[in-house]
Amino acid sequence: MNWSALWLSVQVTTIATVCITAFGLALALLLTRVRLPGHIVIETLLLLPLVLPPSVIGYYLLLALGRGSPLVEWFNVRILFTWPAAVVAATVVGLPLMIQSSRAALANVDPVLENAARTLGSSEWRIFWQITLPLARRGILAGVILGGARALGEFGATLMVTGNIPGRTQTLPVAIYDAVQARRYADAHLMVLVMTGMAFAGLLWVRWLEPPPQRARRETRSDAVEE
Amino acid sequence: MVPQLEVEFEKRLGPMLLQMQFSVGAEILVLFGPSGAGKTQTLQAIAGLMRPDRGRIALDDTLFFQREPGARAFHLPARKRRVGYVFQQYALFPHLTTLGNVAFPLAGRPDARARAMALLERMRLDHLAWRMPHELSGGQQQRVAIARALAAEPRVLLFDESFSALDRRIRERLHADLRALQAEQRLIVIYVTHNLDDAFAVGHRLAVVRDGRVEQIGQLDDVFTRPANRRVLEILGIPNAIAARVVEVTPAQTVLDWDGRLLAAPPLDLPPGAEVTAYIRPEDIRLIYPDRPLNRMSGQNLLEGQVIERRPGRHLHHLRVALNDGHLVEVVHPASSYTALPLLPGTPVRLVLRKESIVVIAPRSAEGQGDAPATVLAEPRDQNTA
Known part of the structure; x- marks a missing residue:
């Protein structure tokens, strides 16, 4: 068992999940509330990481983080082949899941409820935090978990942008690949088990968040008595 | 001061142009009309949930909306x-308790909870404060919605088909609540x-609304007696709208020509030859027993036809009668008659109608404009036809 890889994976996934939550929620809000021109194109672009081969994402990230990119030349951000690059890769692949899930949840909030809050004197800010967000919380949380699970499992792009330096930039999925390459099967077994367990727990949590259909539909209790 | x-x-x-113009004081104004009338x-325009293309909405000195040529847009x-806005679908916040819903507009006030509780008591809901x-x-949900709207201390309260999904008995109670509330808080x-x-x-x-505009506005019974x-x-x-032409006007009566049949109607300030729209009040049409003499009916309009449909009701029965000239007339009579x-x-029947049961509502040239109610009406507003 490669403990440093596990620890790095936990760190990378945690930070990436925070980024996924913040950016994903902001983008989902933008897509549901603002009718941008060409919004279908923007939505499709945001979904692209779901279907692109990891090597393609890795290549784009090399371009974005490597020499000659605005990040490096103008802002002097040099993170290629360091562990923050793994955070960037994990965020990029986890983002589409978060956007999809939370966008559906936000769109499902009845606009009549938001209008009711407006006529009751609420600011848009308060409506978002006290009405929209609590009502969309299941879908948003599901998006966070799915995005986080995807971030944890990120392999291909990470391999390309972190350089696979054991103890410094090697995350758990990459460490498994290394162990198999080096025929350390006992090591690989254990790490595969840990990964599977974490992914299973995450998906189980998402399933548990889905409301049972009859509870979601029910609006008025049939046995409530009029007085 | 009256708001x-x-x-x-x-x-x-x-495809529709919504053109609204009316004013409301401390009263209950009913907007009535078919769905899709606007x-x-x-x-929504009054509540600020929709922006009109043009116009001005103001409550006393408070400007709500303004967009007019030459004026500051606002x-x-x-x-x-x-x-306050009470929606048909209740629109309660599903993640808050009854008390939480009513206290929502009071957030930040130290007495929020006490005030919300007082409102719940006012609406007889205090025992449900902790229910979802x-x-x-x-x-009950709609009463919570009303209590919540009141918590925001509204000056105007809007009801959008708010009670239409409820049983008649519950509607009646809510109507009584609403009338009391309106009178109490002006x-x-x-x-x-x-x-x-x-x-x-x-x-x-x-206010009768159709195709995006107010066709007529007035006291309820006025609108009904003088459409x-x-x-x-x-x-x-x-029912029983007729198109007729004025033949003769005397101080005692107006004679109308209804497709060749002469009808005596109340006196009108209209020249002979004018085309008018009128209706015959269905509850004012009397049937004559075949064995009764007709001489008592002199000076009244006599029509003959046959019953084509009979619809009994709890209190009133409805008859459809085809007159001999083909026109259909609807007759309403008490179940006991x-x-x-x-x-x-x-069954062949003879119908008699007093001239007062013919209500002339408008000269037909004014129909297209749909303007103010016709002022040609000299008919006294007595409802007692017996």
Whole structure:
């Protein structure tokens, strides 16, 4: 068992999940509330990481983080082949899941409820935090978990942008690949088990968040008595 | 001081142009009309949930909306208007308790909870304070919605088909609540419905809305006894509309030509030859027993025909009679009358109607404009036809 890889994976996934939550929620809000021109194109672009081969994402990230990119030349951000690059890769692949899930949840909030809050004197800010967000919380949380699970499992792009330096930039999925390459099967077994367990727990949590259909539909209790 | 809400605006809604103009004081104004007439959009414009293309909406000195040539464009956000809105689907916040819902507009005030509790008591809901909305019946939910709207201390309260999903008995109680509340707080209330019984149960005044405009506005019984035009007749479901021509006018009566049949109507200030729209009050048409002499009926209009349909009701029975010239006439009579007459379809009947039962509503040239109610009416407003 490669403990440093596990620890790095936990760190990378945690930070990436925070980024996924913040950016994903902001983008989902933008897509549901603002009718941008060409919004279908923007939505499709945001979904692209779901279907692109990891090597393609890795290549784009090399371009974005490597020499000659605005990040490096103008802002002097040099993170290629360091562990923050793994955070960037994990965020990029986890983002589409978060956007999809939370966008559906936000769109499902009845606009009549938001209008009711407006006529009751609420600011848009308060409506978002006290009405929209609590009502969309299941879908948003599901998006966070799915995005986080995807971030944890990120392999291909990470391999390309972190350089696979054991103890410094090697995350758990990459460490498994290394162990198999080096025929350390006992090591690989254990790490595969840990990964599977974490992914299973995450998906189980998402399933548990889905409301049972009859509870979601029910609006008025049939046995409530009029007085 | 009597508050006054002045509404005047235009809004293009697909093929329809919504053109609203009316004013409301401390009263319950019913907006009545078929669905799709623009009633909900009118409420939304008042509440600030929709922006008209043009016009001005103001409550006393408080400008709500203004967009007119030469004037400063202005839109007061919904949250600053103090206009309460009670939706048909209740629109309670499903993640908050009854108390949480009512206290929502009071957030930040130290007495929020006490005030919310007081409002719940006012609406007889205090025993349900800790229930979630989905644990309440429809009528209870709507009472919570009203309490919540009141918590925001509105000056105007809007009801958008709010009670139409509820049973008649619960509706009646809510109507009584609403009337008491309006009188107590001197609220401006606008109540949208497509149900005439509801309109009569709560309304002080009635605005008949169709195709995006107010066809007529006035006291409820005034609108009913003096519909402004044929469209209002149709919307109110008043039968027996006729198109006729004035033949002769004397101080005692007007003689109308209804497709060749002469009818005596109340005296009118109209020249002979004028084309008019009128209707015959269905409850004013009397049937004559075949064995009774006709001489007592002199000076009244006599019509002959045969029954084609009979619809019994709890209190009133409805008859459709085909006159000999082919016109159809609807007759309404108390269930206790004419019990000795066989009124089965096919039975020949004679009908008699006093001249006062013919109500001339408008000269037909004014029909297209749909303007103010016809002022030609000299008919006294007595409802007692017996």
